[in-house]
Amino acid sequence: MKTIVCIGAGYVGGPTMAVIAKHCPEYRVEVVDVNAARIAAWQTDSLPIYEPGLLDVVKAVRGRNLFFYDDVEDRIDRADIIFVSVNTPTKGFGEGAGQAADLQYWERTARQIARCSTKAKIVVEKSTLPVRTAEALEAILHASENDVAFEVVSNPEFLAEGTAIRDLEEPDRVLIGARATPSGQAALEEIVKIYAHWVPRENIITTDVWSSELAKLTANAFLAQRISSVNAISALCERTGANVAHVSRAVGMDRRIGPKFLRAGVGFGGSCFRKDILNLAYLCEYHGLPEVAAYWRQVVELNEFQKRRFVRSMLGAMFNTLAGKRIAVFGFAFKPGTSDTRDSPAMAICELLIEEHAQLVVTDPRALDNAREDLKDAPDCAFTPDPYEAARGADAIALITGWPEYRELDYERIFRQMAKPAFLFDGWNELDHEALARIGFHVYRVGAPPLEPPPEST
Numbered sequence: 001m002k003t004i005v006c007i008g009a010g011y012v013g014g015p016t017m018a019v020i021a022k023h024c025p026e027y028r029v030e031v032v033d034v035n036a037a038r039i040a041a042w043q044t045d046s047l048p049i050y051e052p053g054l055l056d057v058v059k060a061v062r063g064r065n066l067f068f069y070d071d072v073e074d075r076i077d078r079a080d081i082i083f084v085s086v087n088t089p090t091k092g093f094g095e096g097a098g099q100a101a102d103l104q105y106w107e108r109t110a111r112q113i114a115r116c117s118t119k120a121k122i123v124v125e126k127s128t129l130p131v132r133t134a135e136a137l138e139a140i141l142h143a144s145e146n147d148v149a150f151e152v153v154s155n156p157e158f159l160a161e162g163t164a165i166r167d168l169e170e171p172d173r174v175l176i177g178a179r180a181t182p183s184g185q186a187a188l189e190e191i192v193k194i195y196a197h198w199v200p201r202e203n204i205i206t207t208d209v210w211s212s213e214l215a216k217l218t219a220n221a222f223l224a225q226r227i228s229s230v231n232a233i234s235a236l237c238e239r240t241g242a243n244v245a246h247v248s249r250a251v252g253m254d255r256r257i258g259p260k261f262l263r264a265g266v267g268f269g270g271s272c273f274r275k276d277i278l279n280l281a282y283l284c285e286y287h288g289l290p291e292v293a294a295y296w297r298q299v300v301e302l303n304e305f306q307k308r309r310f311v312r313s314m315l316g317a318m319f320n321t322l323a324g325k326r327i328a329v330f331g332f333a334f335k336p337g338t339s340d341t342r343d344s345p346a347m348a349i350c351e352l353l354i355e356e357h358a359q360l361v362v363t364d365p366r367a368l369d370n371a372r373e374d375l376k377d378a379p380d381c382a383f384t385p386d387p388y389e390a391a392r393g394a395d396a397i398a399l400i401t402g403w404p405e406y407r408e409l410d411y412e413r414i415f416r417q418m419a420k421p422a423f424l425f426d427g428w429n430e431l432d433h434e435a436l437a438r439i440g441f442h443v444y445r446v447g448a449p450p451l452e453p454p455p456e457s458t
């Protein structure tokens, strides 16, 4: 029985290893992390992350061939294959601050593997990394005094939070990059063999290490770019009376473009898009390509503009003052289907609203604990899991995460309990705006003119 050890039990490590363990019963899969509380949670039915379908998969394989441990160093040498899925956030200090990837966790892991290994291993880059990181990893591993053979393979993860299990079960593609040497190709085949248990062979694509590393950054940059593109058009729609939903529909029906990721809103969030684009831009700059860097950086700048624009539109609609006004914030997760609030547009929007001295009541079906933590230093913030409670007495609702449950609420009841005039700002274009205006709301959409209530309602 071969042993896979995954270092990093986060949003990527946990779900990915659970699905590998499910499909590959002849492998022993161990997930390790320095965060002992996180490891303890993986051993219960209150998993440390929320992901639809994840608990079922974990329960089916935990204790069979999936195990969680916090003694990272003790586990390393048991592994034949090590997946590294530690976090690679944006660097917050020194050279490249605010742009480059912070590789300290990554390098610490590399040194641990070098120090603790006495037998040959394949080391798989699962984290998203700058191009040519594998070179640094090889340098650290090969400097090991233990004289161990290591082979470094790149296998970036393309899962999206909220659909992680589906994405892992039926990936559009699995990408594996390795050196062209015989040992590199043998390692590549070992990793192909794992995925071939459930992924059709034609969906497993192989390449060199550098192309594999760059493909992941590029995929995220393209996805984010589409969102910024449609958001840029949404701003023009609001000025001209066009409707961005209609524009997107017409544009997306062109088969060369396609309909996905063309929905205007408050902007993208999550731990990856912003970090990976800034990292890509930094790499371009480093390699003497400032024009290319500026092109990609603009995608992030537009995203910041979109969040500011949303708050400006609230301010403009509500008579240019939000001071002392109660605002129900519907949704704090960076998108529906996840409890993750990392780099959520909600955080930036709440900060801007707090600067205006608004009083916030935040509600979210899954991310309330994270919201509480993120806003723990903010004044005038209340939290409730109940959207009706959040909206009671509020001057406005700001819908920031498009949870489907918000479509099902009784808005007549909500309207009755709000201060008048009652405003609703739909940052996801999620709700039935005509119906809301008929109830009496002043409805503000992204990329379309506002809808006023009929004159007889108040």
Ligand SMILES: NC(=O)c1ccc[n+]([C@@H]2O[C@H](COP(=O)([O-])OP(=O)(O)OC[C@H]3O[C@@H](n4cnc5c(N)ncnc54)[C@H](O)[C@@H]3O)[C@@H](O)[C@H]2O)c1
Residues within 6 Å of the ligand: 007, 008, 009, 010, 011, 012, 013, 032, 033, 034, 035, 038, 072, 085, 086, 087, 088, 105, 106, 108, 109, 126, 127, 128, 129, 157, 158, 159, 160, 161, 271, 272
């Ligand atoms: N979250 C996503 O949707 C997603 C998707 C694709 C790729 N990625 C990439 O995957 C990587 C991991 O992302 P994530 O969202 O799972 O991060 P995460 O923060 O949820 O998890 C990373 C884990 O690594 C652990 N860790 C850090 N240093 C360690 C060490 N030395 N030894 C043991 N454990 C250590 C941390 O305690 C943490 O639990 C990042 O590079 C990210 O860019 C993320």
